[in-house]
Amino acid sequence: MAAPFNPPAADLPGKPFVEKWVPPPTSKLDIDWAKLRTIELSRLDSPDPKVVQQLVDTCREAIRVDGFIFLTDYGVSYDQLNRQFSIAQYLHRNMSEEDKERLHWNPDETGTFAGWKPRFGWRRDKGAPDGIEHFNYYQPQFESMDRVPTCMHPFWDEIVDFCNYLTYSVNKRLLKLLSKVLELDDDFLWDRVQSKQGPVGQGYFRQALYYPADDDLSKRAGGTRMNGHCDYGTTTMLFSVPISSLQIWGRDEKWRYVPYTPGALVINIGETLELVSGGHFRATRHRVVDPPEDQRNDERLSLVLFQASEGDLRMEPAYESPLLKREGCIDSQGAYREFKRLRDKGIPVPTNRQWREIQIADSHHPTDAAPNDTIVMINGSKHIQREYLGVKILLPA
Numbered sequence: 001m002a003a004p005f006n007p008p009a010a011d012l013p014g015k016p017f018v019e020k021w022v023p024p025p026t027s028k029l030d031i032d033w034a035k036l037r038t039i040e041l042s043r044l045d046s047p048d049p050k051v052v053q054q055l056v057d058t059c060r061e062a063i064r065v066d067g068f069i070f071l072t073d074y075g076v077s078y079d080q081l082n083r084q085f086s087i088a089q090y091l092h093r094n095m096s097e098e099d100k101e102r103l104h105w106n107p108d109e110t111g112t113f114a115g116w117k118p119r120f121g122w123r124r125d126k127g128a129p130d131g132i133e134h135f136n137y138y139q140p141q142f143e144s145m146d147r148v149p150t151c152m153h154p155f156w157d158e159i160v161d162f163c164n165y166l167t168y169s170v171n172k173r174l175l176k177l178l179s180k181v182l183e184l185d186d187d188f189l190w191d192r193v194q195s196k197q198g199p200v201g202q203g204y205f206r207q208a209l210y211y212p213a214d215d216d217l218s219k220r221a222g223g224t225r226m227n228g229h230c231d232y233g234t235t236t237m238l239f240s241v242p243i244s245s246l247q248i249w250g251r252d253e254k255w256r257y258v259p260y261t262p263g264a265l266v267i268n269i270g271e272t273l274e275l276v277s278g279g280h281f282r283a284t285r286h287r288v289v290d291p292p293e294d295q296r297n298d299e300r301l302s303l304v305l306f307q308a309s310e311g312d313l314r315m316e317p318a319y320e321s322p323l324l325k326r327e328g329c330i331d332s333q334g335a336y337r338e339f340k341r342l343r344d345k346g347i348p349v350p351t352n353r354q355w356r357e358i359q360i361a362d363s364h365h366p367t368d369a370a371p372n373d374t375i376v377m378i379n380g381s382k383h384i385q386r387e388y389l390g391v392k393i394l395l396p397a
């Protein structure tokens with residue numbers, strides 16, 4: 001049985017008082033929510049092989065059809081999770097202006113989101129207001145406290161333990177389950193694909209705050225807070241939040257809000273796993289939009305741990321997978337199909353690091369002044385076409 005999360009105490013001497021985060025009310029509107037399957041991760045430890053097989057079967061369906069899963073019973077309690085939300089709320093209320101300047105991010109040049117994102121777009125230089133602020137903790141932040149906001153120092157033990165637990169317990173178990181879906185050794189994805197240095201590997205932990213959109217922002221961004229995209233890593237661990245803003249692109253080509261499931265993790269399959277699985281796992285497009293009408297004036301706090309793949313690898317399908325041998329690859333979508341096109345022409349595919357860094361350095365957002373995107377219409381719906389390192393990507397706009 002996997003050990004549950006056992007964080008350092010919140011009331012150790014020297015820790016300032018932290019106001020409790022109060023989850024805002026959920027939407028009361030009648031919404032056509034995305035229907036996601038739920039994986040109770042603790043069942044992976046069951047001594048009954050039938051229980052494990054059932055879990056593998058549910059997981060197979062979920063990642064082939066939806067690419068998103070609700071993960072429950074993964075070892076972090078509702079109260080422990082709320083403590084992390086309270087710490088994130090504390091950051092957004094207490095980070096000093098000096099720290100915001102000192103730890104200001106530089107995605108254009110570093111190809112990472114490390115540091116403080118002010119609410120003015122996604123470049124180093126100030127752009128149009130977008131009402132989104134975050135602090136992003138990468139490996140360098142975990143290696144040097146100088147890179148961590150001063151107001152987070154007293155809670156650093158809790159943040160480090162939380163990220164370590166999510167990576168080395170939750171994500172490791174999840175990758176074991178996903179390896180089982182591919183009928184490979186339990187440790188295949190963990191040993192051969194996952195990046196594992198420190199609490200977040202080459203991925204990162206984000207404490208984000210979305211301020212409600214004012215009229216000016218709504219007009220400029222048309223209700224979209226983050227354009228449709230796929231994540232590039234192994235798994236993205238999003239904590240389910242009461243303010244509904246995250247939408248996923250369904251097989252029926254419709255955007256739907258992800259409903260709130262208190263305490264659950266919303267797991268999103270990244271492109272690396274789509275590539276390794278030969279297209280059997282879907283890196284599903286998703287976006288962030290204004291919440292339903294009755295939540296329009298609420299702030300949205302969001303915690304995310306983006307799990308990364310090892311940067312130096314060039315991803316190939318795991319041809320040794322009995323599932324792939326039996327059923328072949330599925331090249332109906334996204335990164336898998338495009339990487340295959342390169343391989344077929346004898347052109348090397350990008351490394352995982354190249355692939356993620358170019359997308360970060362060149363990301364496009366709803367508030368960009370002059371988006372130089374190529375828009376194409378597919379079945380009557382608008383898509384953005386981009387090309388990075390010879391790989392074309394098409395995303396619903």
Ligand SMILES: O=C(O)CCC(=O)C(=O)O
Pocket residue numbers: 208226231238246286287288302
């Ligand atoms: O904040 C969220 O719910 C999702 C953010 C997201 O999709 C991303 O940053 O890749």
Ligand SMILES: [Fe+2]
Pocket residue numbers: 229230231236286
């Ligand atoms: Fe995302």
